[in-house]
Amino acid sequence: MGGPSLATQGFRAVPSLRYLNSTPAFFFADDGTSTGGFNHDGRARTLAEQAQRPFLAPHEMANASKADVLDKVRRAAYAEELRAAFGAAILDDADAAFDRIAFALQQFQKEDPAFHPFSSKYDRFLAGKAQLSDAELRGLGLFNNPGKGNCAACHPSAKSADGASPLFTDFSYDNLGVPRNAAIAATADPAYFDMGLCGPDRTDLTARQDLCGAFKVPTLRNVATRKTFFHNGAFTTLRDVLRFYVRRDTNPEEWYPLAADGTADRFNDLPAALRGNVNTTEAPYNRKPGMAPALSDAEIEDLLQFLGTLNDDNQS
Amino acid sequence: MMKKTLLAQALVTALAIAPAAHADEAALMKRLDQLAAELEKVKAELAATRQKADAVEQRQQAATPTAPAAPAPAAPATAAAPTAPAAPAGPATASVAPTVPSAQPVPVPAPAPAPAVPTAVVTSPASPAGSTYPGIQAPEAPRTVFSAYGEINYNRPTRNASGAQLDVRRTVLGFEHRFDERTKVVTELEWEHAVTSASDQGEAAVEQVYVEREFDTGLRAKAGLFLVPAGLLNQNHEPTAYYGVERNFVETAIIPTTWREAGVGVGKTLDNGLALEGGLTTGFDLNKWDASSSEGRESPLGSIHQEGQLARARNFAVYGAANWRGMPGLLLGGSVFTGTVGHATPNFAANDARVTLWDLHARYNPGRWDLSALYARGTISNTEALNLTFVGNPAPVPSSFYGWYGQAAYRLWKQGDYSLFPFARYERFNTAKTFAAVPAGLGVATAPDERVVTVGANLRVGSGVVLKADYQKFAEDKSRDRVNLGVGFSF
Amino acid sequence: MNALQWTAVAAGLALTPSAFAAQYLTAQQAQALIFPDATAFKDASLQLTADQMRAIESSAGLPARSAAWRVVSAWQGDRLLGHMVLDDVIGKFELISYAVGLAPDATVIQVEILAYRESHGFEIRNAAWRKQFVGKTAADKVAVGDNIANISGATLSSTHVTEGVRRIVAMAQVALKK
Numbered sequence: 001m002g003g004p005s006l007a008t009q010g011f012r013a014v015p016s017l018r019y020l021n022s023t024p025a026f027f028f029a030d031d032g033t034s035t036g037g038f039n040h041d042g043r044a045r046t047l048a049e050q051a052q053r054p055f056l057a058p059h060e061m062a063n064a065s066k067a068d069v070l071d072k073v074r075r076a077a078y079a080e081e082l083r084a085a086f087g088a089a090i091l092d093d094a095d096a097a098f099d100r101i102a103f104a105l106q107q108f109q110k111e112d113p114a115f116h117p118f119s120s121k122y123d124r125f126l127a128g129k130a131q132l133s134d135a136e137l138r139g140l141g142l143f144n145n146p147g148k149g150n151c152a153a154c155h156p157s158a159k160s161a162d163g164a165s166p167l168f169t170d171f172s173y174d175n176l177g178v179p180r181n182a183a184i185a186a187t188a189d190p191a192y193f194d195m196g197l198c199g200p201d202r203t204d205l206t207a208r209q210d211l212c213g214a215f216k217v218p219t220l221r222n223v224a225t226r227k228t229f230f231h232n233g234a235f236t237t238l239r240d241v242l243r244f245y246v247r248r249d250t251n252p253e254e255w256y257p258l259a260a261d262g263t264a265d266r267f268n269d270l271p272a273a274l275r276g277n278v279n280t281t282e283a284p285y286n287r288k289p290g291m292a293p294a295l296s297d298a299e300i301e302d303l304l305q306f307l308g309t310l311n312d313d314n315q316s
Numbered sequence: 317m318m319k320k321t322l323l324a325q326a327l328v329t330a331l332a333i334a335p336a337a338h339a340d341e342a343a344l345m346k347r348l349d350q351l352a353a354e355l356e357k358v359k360a361e362l363a364a365t366r367q368k369a370d371a372v373e374q375r376q377q378a379a380t381p382t383a384p385a386a387p388a389p390a391a392p393a394t395a396a397a398p399t400a401p402a403a404p405a406g407p408a409t410a411s412v413a414p415t416v417p418s419a420q421p422v423p424v425p426a427p428a429p430a431p432a433v434p435t436a437v438v439t440s441p442a443s444p445a446g447s448t449y450p451g452i453q454a455p456e457a458p459r460t461v462f463s464a465y466g467e468i469n470y471n472r473p474t475r476n477a478s479g480a481q482l483d484v485r486r487t488v489l490g491f492e493h494r495f496d497e498r499t500k501v502v503t504e505l506e507w508e509h510a511v512t513s514a515s516d517q518g519e520a521a522v523e524q525v526y527v528e529r530e531f532d533t534g535l536r537a538k539a540g541l542f543l544v545p546a547g548l549l550n551q552n553h554e555p556t557a558y559y560g561v562e563r564n565f566v567e568t569a570i571i572p573t574t575w576r577e578a579g580v581g582v583g584k585t586l587d588n589g590l591a592l593e594g595g596l597t598t599g600f601d602l603n604k605w606d607a608s609s610s611e612g613r614e615s616p617l618g619s620i621h622q623e624g625q626l627a628r629a630r631n632f633a634v635y636g637a638a639n640w641r642g643m644p645g646l647l648l649g650g651s652v653f654t655g656t657v658g659h660a661t662p663n664f665a666a667n668d669a670r671v672t673l674w675d676l677h678a679r680y681n682p683g684r685w686d687l688s689a690l691y692a693r694g695t696i697s698n699t700e701a702l703n704l705t706f707v708g709n710p711a712p713v714p715s716s717f718y719g720w721y722g723q724a725a726y727r728l729w730k731q732g733d734y735s736l737f738p739f740a741r742y743e744r745f746n747t748a749k750t751f752a753a754v755p756a757g758l759g760v761a762t763a764p765d766e767r768v769v770t771v772g773a774n775l776r777v778g779s780g781v782v783l784k785a786d787y788q789k790f791a792e793d794k795s796r797d798r799v800n801l802g803v804g805f806s807f
Numbered sequence: 808m809n810a811l812q813w814t815a816v817a818a819g820l821a822l823t824p825s826a827f828a829a830q831y832l833t834a835q836q837a838q839a840l841i842f843p844d845a846t847a848f849k850d851a852s853l854q855l856t857a858d859q860m861r862a863i864e865s866s867a868g869l870p871a872r873s874a875a876w877r878v879v880s881a882w883q884g885d886r887l888l889g890h891m892v893l894d895d896v897i898g899k900f901e902l903i904s905y906a907v908g909l910a911p912d913a914t915v916i917q918v919e920i921l922a923y924r925e926s927h928g929f930e931i932r933n934a935a936w937r938k939q940f941v942g943k944t945a946a947d948k949v950a951v952g953d954n955i956a957n958i959s960g961a962t963l964s965s966t967h968v969t970e971g972v973r974r975i976v977a978m979a980q981v982a983l984k985k
Binding site: 030123125126127128130134142143144145148149152159161162163165 | 514601604661662663664665701704705710711720728755
Binding site: 336341344345348351352461463492494497498502528530536548551552557584589591639641643644645646647679681682683684686697729779780 | 829830839854856857858862874875899901924927929930933935936938948953955956957958959960962963966980982
């Protein structure tokens with residue numbers, strides 16, 4: 001919710017700003033995989049670019065214009081610091097100032113270790129300095145196992161060869177067929193579809209219909225502290241998220257509204273023609289109705305325990 | 317003296333451009349006559365020089381009553397030796413002290429203070445192979461020698477025709493440059509799979525580059541990137557040196573041929589046939605272990621080797637090798653290599669892990685048989701904490717891996733340039749024999765040892781070309797059964 | 808001509824005596840090892856005729872290579888003890904200098920390695936390996952893999968030296984045999 005009185009509804013859940021300092025700008029990898037970029041659809045190439053929109057977006061801070069923002073900044077306590085860093089005339093030119101403010105925000109996010117503390121129990125475990133409990137260890141096993149959770153396929157959990165700690169994202173995009181969230185007012189219009197890479201917010205890839213419905217794989221660090229999940233906030237607990245992953249295909253009626261004939265309206269947040277884009281080939285969402293889900297309820301509890309170890313210390 | 321030198325030089329020139337001998341009768345006879353004539357002149361010079369030497373001798377004896385019978389130094393010295401035709405000044409040869417069993421005590425002719433006129437025939441690396449004519453003194457010029465080998469292999473899995481593949485497996489160019497009698501540099505460059513680029517699968521690599529120096533005691537020392545003396549294949553990996561199209565599994569999956577490290581090494585061959593080597597080099601980097609990929613299962617050490625490429629060097633490794641060839645046709649040997657592999661990486665759970673690989677091997681060549689056997693075992697210690705972080709992944713770090721093989725080849729048939737060597741080989745290996753213990757249910761099961769039987773033949777054409785064919789049968793993973801054909805060369 | 812001068816001749820046909828291991832023996836040291844009873848050594852270097860070279864080729868199955876050979880004959884008083892032939896062959900990269908001692912009937916008495924510079928295959932110098940040549944004649948056609956054992960890891964060196972000895976024995980049969 002945003003806007004001048006915090007009453008205007010937005011369209012997407014707010015992503016975390018943590019652990020973004022090594023995300024690359026959007027590009028297509030050698031094998032065609034969409035990679036990188038900021039925001040759920042990767043349309044901002046840099047943190048600075050991403051920082052600009054919230055100031056002006058009507059459903060966010062709803063400033064009227066860049067000049068409007070500048071008026072407020074000029075009255076702020078740190079106006080002199082800005083002038084000291086960027087020159088005395090900086091606050092006189094709206095475009096240049098706005099640009100530099102976004103730049104300053106970017107550098108703050110990149111440099112301040114508070115944005116990437118790596119202070120979780122899991123980090124200590126990776127260093128050999130802490131033990132995981134039995135349940136947490138089982139959860140890690142399920143997370144990594146390609147035949148069970150297979151989460152590490154998009155959310156890598158291992159250190160890289162150069163010793164860098166895992167970010168739990170490979171910066172790629174996936175199409176999960178998340179159910180339509182009626183709580184978003186815009187969804188009342190049946191013709192409204194938020195399709196991520198191919199639009200409507202992002203405008204440069206509208207021709208790539210094969211990418212419709214794909215959204216960025218976020219980091220899982222501190223995921224256990226979140227209250228809303230996925231780009232449209234369709235779920236409010238992590239347990240529901242995990243159950244969705246493994247039961248989406250085996251029990252679709254638990255997630256989607258039933259059509260007139262009693263079958264579940266699967267992937268109802270995409271136009272019918274594009275529902276084929278949804279990922280149904282990778283574990284754990286490659287099963288069929290009637291099959292057992294990849295994780296049992298007890299295993300989901302173990303996995304939740306493990307995900308809790310990804311919270312940085314000052315969070316949990 | 318001038319005349320003699322000119323004559324000598326003429327002789328050298330004549331011989332230097334003498335082509336290798338073939339029974340080209342007329343030309344040969346003509347040259348023989350010419351040489352005979354010049355030999356007469358050399359003999360005349362010999363007589364003259366001898367008289368001069370006698371004179372010098374007598375003066376010396378007059379000066380010092382007894383001359384020490386010490387060996388002449390190796391420094392350029394002229395003495396009562398026949399003045400051979402002088403080549404342009406190379407390191408001259410000296411006459412040797414009379415250690416000949418002679419009844420008469422003979423005074424050593426003192427080195428005359430003449431300039432370094434070469435006085436004797438030498439065999440010299442610069443003279444073409446087989447040049448045996450007396451009177452040649454070629455300068456000890458540095459020389460560069462090129463070598464190369466290559467193999468093109470065809471593999472056809474018997475149960476999967478679409479997996480057939482023909483690959484220019486490797487093309488290697490090497491050169492060895494000898495700076496002087498004691499010092500040389502050895503380099504080997506390799507191209508794998510024909511094409512290397514960002515979007516191709518080939519690899520271009522430096523396999524070896526090192527300098528080597530020989531010392532008075534027979535000790536040799538080298539520094540640079542060089543092959544580790546382990547197993548039978550690592551240092552003799554040309555396609556003409558082994559039986560079968562593909563190198564055997566024990567010496568690719570367990571001993572990661574071609575395995576090279578960067579550092580220093582020393583070696584010496586003793587008179588009893590024992591060759592000893594040792595050294596201090598880079599080792600492996602366990603930070604490179606990727607538990608989610610199959611690379612570690614295919615070859616544990618191959619997946620974490622550094623090959624001198626921006627190699628982590630906080631931890632070094634040491635190696636030693638001993639090979640005995642005291643009995644003709646028999647080789648017995650072994651090696652060991654050990655080093656820690658964490659390199660003090662911050663927040664790494666296995667900084668004190670240690671890799672050790674040792675092997676024992678034997679090769680026996682009685683008559684037409686070529687029999688060989690090898691056993692190799694590797695261990696990685698202190699992997700418990702690291703493997704806990706890998707739970708659920710298919711390839712945690714093994715604690716031990718091993719392999720052995722026995723092979724027999726026989727020269728069945730030889731006709732002119734061609735010789736046929738049928739062979740059979742049995743190998744047994746396991747790239748992950750044991751793992752460090754993890755809580756129940758979270759570990760990866762150890763797989764049974766793989767056992768491979770290879771039967772086939774090498775057909776040698778001349779001394780540098782080989783055609784190969786073989787069939788390989790796998791006991792565990794039958795989808796890998798295959799027929800292989802290959803052509804290789806080496807010079 | 809006294810002994811000194813003839814030994815000097817032999818030295819003249821020999822290598823630079825050197826302080827380091829690549830050159831193990833000088834020709835003079837080799838002749839002393841092969842013919843310890845000799846009182847005199849004489850230069851018996853020879854030039855082959857075309858006919859002789861052809862005979863060598865057909866006997867040895869190898870190219871005769873050179874018409875000129877460095878030979879030293881060993882005498883005990885008036886009795887010929889035998890000959891020493893000096894030769895070089897390429898191993899893999901480097902020249903190997905060696906000497907073959909032959910009895911007057913062209914049978915091998917001894918093989919000595921004078922210089923060896925390769926990085927591998929020093930075992931060629933072992934007495935046990937060289938002893939395989941003792942007593943061989945041209946008829947034996949010494950060859951690695953047949954009557955001469957290979958040196959593992961030094962196949963080229965052992966093969967080329969063996970071929971050299973085969974050629975020398977054939978040459979001795981043709982040109983030196985008494």
